[in-house]
Structure formats: C-alpha cells, structure tokens
Amino acid sequence: xxxxxxxxxxxxxxxxxxxxxxxxxxxxxxxxxxxxxxxxxxxxxxxxxxxxxxxxxxxxxxxxxxxxxxxxxxxxxxxxxxxxxxxxxxxxxxxxxxxxxxxxxxxxxxxxxxxxxxxxxxxxxxxxxxxxxxxxxxxxxxxxxxxxxxxxxxxxxxxxxxx
Numbered sequence: 001x002x003x004x005x006x007x008x009x010x011x012x013x014x015x016x017x018x019x020x021x022x023x024x025x026x027x028x029x030x031x032x033x034x035x036x037x038x039x040x041x042x043x044x045x046x047x048x049x050x051x052x053x054x055x056x057x058x059x060x061x062x063x064x065x066x067x068x069x070x071x072x073x074x075x076x077x078x079x080x081x082x083x084x085x086x087x088x089x090x091x092x093x094x095x096x097x098x099x100x101x102x103x104x105x106x107x108x109x110x111x112x113x114x115x116x117x118x119x120x121x122x123x124x125x126x127x128x129x130x131x132x133x134x135x136x137x138x139x140x141x142x143x144x145x146x147x148x149x150x151x152x153x154x155x156x157x158x159x160x161x162x163x
Contacts, residue, residue, distance in 0.1 A: 003110055003113055004113065005113055005114070005115075005116050005145075006113040006114055007114055007116050012113075012114050013041065013042050013043055013114060014040065014042040014043070014114065014116045014117065015037075015042055015043035015044065015045050015093075015112065015114045015115045015116065015117075016033040016036055016037055016042060016043070016044050016045070016115075016116075016117045016118075016119055017033075017045045017047060017105070017108070017109070017115045017117070017118045017119065018030045018033040018034075018044070018045070018046055018047070018119045018120075019046075019047050019048075019049070019101070019105070019120065020046050020047065020048040020073075020076050020077055020080055021048070021049075021076075022076075023121075023123060024123070024152070025121035025122060025123045025150075025152040026121065027080075027121075028121040028150050028151075028152055028154060028159070029119045029120050029121035029150050030046065030080050030084070030119075031156060031159050032119055032121070032148070032150045032154075032159050032162070032163055033117075033119040034084045034087075034088050034090065034092070035088070035159055035160055035162075035163030036117070036119070036148075036163045037088075037090055038088050038089075038090060038163070039163050043092075043093065043114065044084070044090060044092040044093065045092065045093045045095060045108070045112065045115060046077055046080055046081065046092045046093070046094050046095065047095045047096075047097065047104070047105065047108060048073040048074075048076055048077050048094075048095070048096050048097075049096075049097050049098070049099065049100075049101040049104045049105070050066075050069045050070065050073055050096065050097070050098045050099075051098075051099070051100065051101070052098055052099060052100075066098075070096065073096045074094075074096065077094040077096070078094070080092070081094060095108060105118070105143065106143070106144070109143070109144060109145055110144075115145065116145055116146070117145065117146055117147075117148060118143050118145055118146070118147045118148070119147075119148045119150065120147060120148070120149050120150070121149070121150040121151070121152050122149050122150070122151055122152055123152055
C-alpha cells in the first residue's frame with residue numbers, strides 16, 4: 001500500500017521516477033520519462049542507488065570505497081541531468097540512496113507523494129529484461145505506483161512521438 005499521492009492538490013505536480021545505473025537501457029527510460037515530463041508539465045526524479053554490499057572491507061577502505069561510489073553516482077546523475085537540461089529544458093531532481101534498489105525505490109515513492117509514475121526500460125540482452133523489470137513480475141518487489149516499461153530499442157524520435 002502506498003500513501004495518497006498529492007498531485008491533484010495545489011502546489012503539487014505529478015513526478016516521473018527513473019533509475020540511473022550502468023545498464024545500457026537506462027538512457028531509454030530517462031529519455032522517455034523526460035519527454036513525458038515535458039508533455040505533461042510534470043517533474044522528473046532521477047535516482048541512483050549505491051548497493052551496500054560493495055563496502056564490506058576494513059574501515060578505512062570502506063570509507064574510501066563509499067566516497068568513490070558517491071562520486072560515481074553524482075557524476076552519472078550529473079551527466080543525465082546536463083543532457084536533459086540541454087535537450088528538453090527541464091531541471092530534474094537528483095537523488096542518491098544507499099541500499100537495495102527495490103527497497104530504496106519503495107522508500108522514495110513513500111517519501112515523495114508527488115511521484116506517480118515509475119519508468120523503466122527493458123534490456124535487450126539474452127539474460128533477460130533486467131533485474132528491476134524482472135522484479136515487477138515478482139510479488140515481493142511489486143511497486144505501489146504504475147510502472148511504464150520502455151523497450152530498449154526505441155530511437156529518440158520514436159520516444160518523442162510516444163511520449
């Protein structure tokens with residue numbers, strides 16, 4: 001169960017959520033979400049989740065690795081934000097979380113009651129559509145808001161015409 005969305009109340013607007021990671025399909029999800037935001041006068045939230053399993057080392061090494069992961073996350077978010085500003089002219093919200101991706105997505109959706117649509121892109125590899133898209137089918141990771149899954153092979157022109 002998700003808390004009530006506030007998008008119909010004064011001062012609120014519908015936000016689209018897209019995940020930033022190192023998958024090739026990430027760019028397609030961001031492109032679609034940004035175009036939907038532009039078409040509907042909404043907001044865009046870009047989330048990068050740093051998985052905690054990467055820091056199981058000695059204390060000094062752990063801190064260095066955490067700082068490097070944070071720098072990587074911020075750089076990835078900034079890269080996407082610059083592209084969105086330059087091509088579409090909107091300012092996305094940038095969020096970095098540490099934890100399991102599905103857990104952090106759920107927490108962010110619960111905390112930000114303006115997030116109403118979660119946009120993912122399906123991967124094109126033979127391993128499957130990707131872990132988040134696969135988790136939609138599983139009961140434990142089902143997301144409490146509508147999820148839009150974008151095919152990985154859509155061009156920018158196709159995304160623009162669909163959004």
